[in-house]
Each structure stands twice: as C-alpha cells, then as structure tokens.
Amino acid sequence: MSPALGMAVCSCLPGTHLGPVLDHNQNGHFVGAVTDPGFRPDGAVPIELKAGGVSIHHVRLLHGSAPNLSSQPRRLLLFQYCAIDAWPLMSGEKYWETYLASILRGQPINQPRLAPVPARLPRPEALNTGGIYEIQEKLKNPTYKKAG
Numbered sequence: 001m002s003p004a005l006g007m008a009v010c011s012c013l014p015g016t017h018l019g020p021v022l023d024h025n026q027n028g029h030f031v032g033a034v035t036d037p038g039f040r041p042d043g044a045v046p047i048e049l050k051a052g053g054v055s056i057h058h059v060r061l062l063h064g065s066a067p068n069l070s071s072q073p074r075r076l077l078l079f080q081y082c083a084i085d086a087w088p089l090m091s092g093e094k095y096w097e098t099y100l101a102s103i104l105r106g107q108p109i110n111q112p113r114l115a116p117v118p119a120r121l122p123r124p125e126a127l128n129t130g131g132i133y134e135i136q137e138k139l140k141n142p143t144y145k146k147a148g
Contacts, residue, residue, distance in 0.1 A: 009047070009065065009066075010047050010055065010063060010064060011044040011047060011064060012044065012045055012047060012057060012061055012062065013045075013063070014045055014061075016061055016062040017058040017060040020118055021120050022036045022062070025124055026138065028124055029124050030135065031126065031127075031135060031136060032135040032136045033064070033142060033143070034143070035139075035141075059080070059082075064143065081104075083113065084106040085112055085113040
C-alpha cells in the first residue's frame with residue numbers, strides 16, 4: 001500500500017525506548033542505523049503524516065523509513081529538546097560551549113542528572129559527514145534496501 005500524494009510514511013517500534021541500546025556502528029564507525037545482526041523490525045507501526053507534519057517521539061524509540069524512491073530530495077528538520085540537567089556525557093570546552101548555546105530556558109548546571117538508562121560511550125565518528133541520510137550511505141546491510 002502506498003501513501004496518498006503528499007503523505008510521508010515512517011514507522012516506529014513501540015516500547016523500544018525502554019529496551020537495551022542496540023549497536024549503530026559498523027567497522028568501528030557510526031552508521032546511523034541498527035546494525036545488530038539479529039535485529040528485525042517486527043511489530044513496526046506506521047506513522048502517516050501529511051506534508052509538513054511532524055513526528056514527536058522519545059530519542060531512544062527505534063524509528064525509520066523506507067528509502068526515498070522519488071526524484072525529489074527528502075528533507076529532515078530535527079529539533080532536540082531535553083531537560084537542562086540531561087546534557088551529553090562528554091567532556092571538554094567544545095561540548096560545554098555547545099551545551100550553553102543550546103539552552104532555551106533555565107540556568108546552566110554542571111551536575112548532570114544520572115538515571116539508570118543504558119548508554120554506550122564513546123560514540124565513534126561517522127565516515128561520511130552531513131545529515132543522517134549521508135551517514136547511512138555506508139550501511140552495508142540496511143533493513144530497507146533501495147530499489148534497483
């Protein structure tokens with residue numbers, strides 16, 4: 001079934017934000033997609049959005065979309081909101097300055113909230129630069145393959 005003209009379709013796996021952190025690395029580099037060999041997107045639920053629509057979900061919720069088969073580029077605008085005490089577990093002046101520049105409301109705090117949430121550090125750099133679609137170009141075994 002294909003979406004109506006002007007509809008965007010992606011899917012998510014409900015409840016995965018509560019589960020383990022799955023590998024998103026390949027040959028020591030971040031590739032922007034799950035690379036665990038046993039991963040299957042069984043139980044994925046479609047999310048249909050009208051053109052210009054938005055999807056708001058937990059950062060750890062597994063989500064994705066099929067490859068863009070149209071002649072038009074797929075655009076992505078990503079906003080990330082989090083509590084002021086939930087800053088990235090990284091150190092150095094660069095990360096502190098980025099944290100300070102991202103504050104919308106409240107006062108900076110250098111004591112992060114620590115919760116029993118699985119995390120994987122360090123996150124290796126991607127081979128490709130640019131957006132998530134460019135990063136995923138290096139993915140050897142994508143869940144959704146390009147046609148052709």
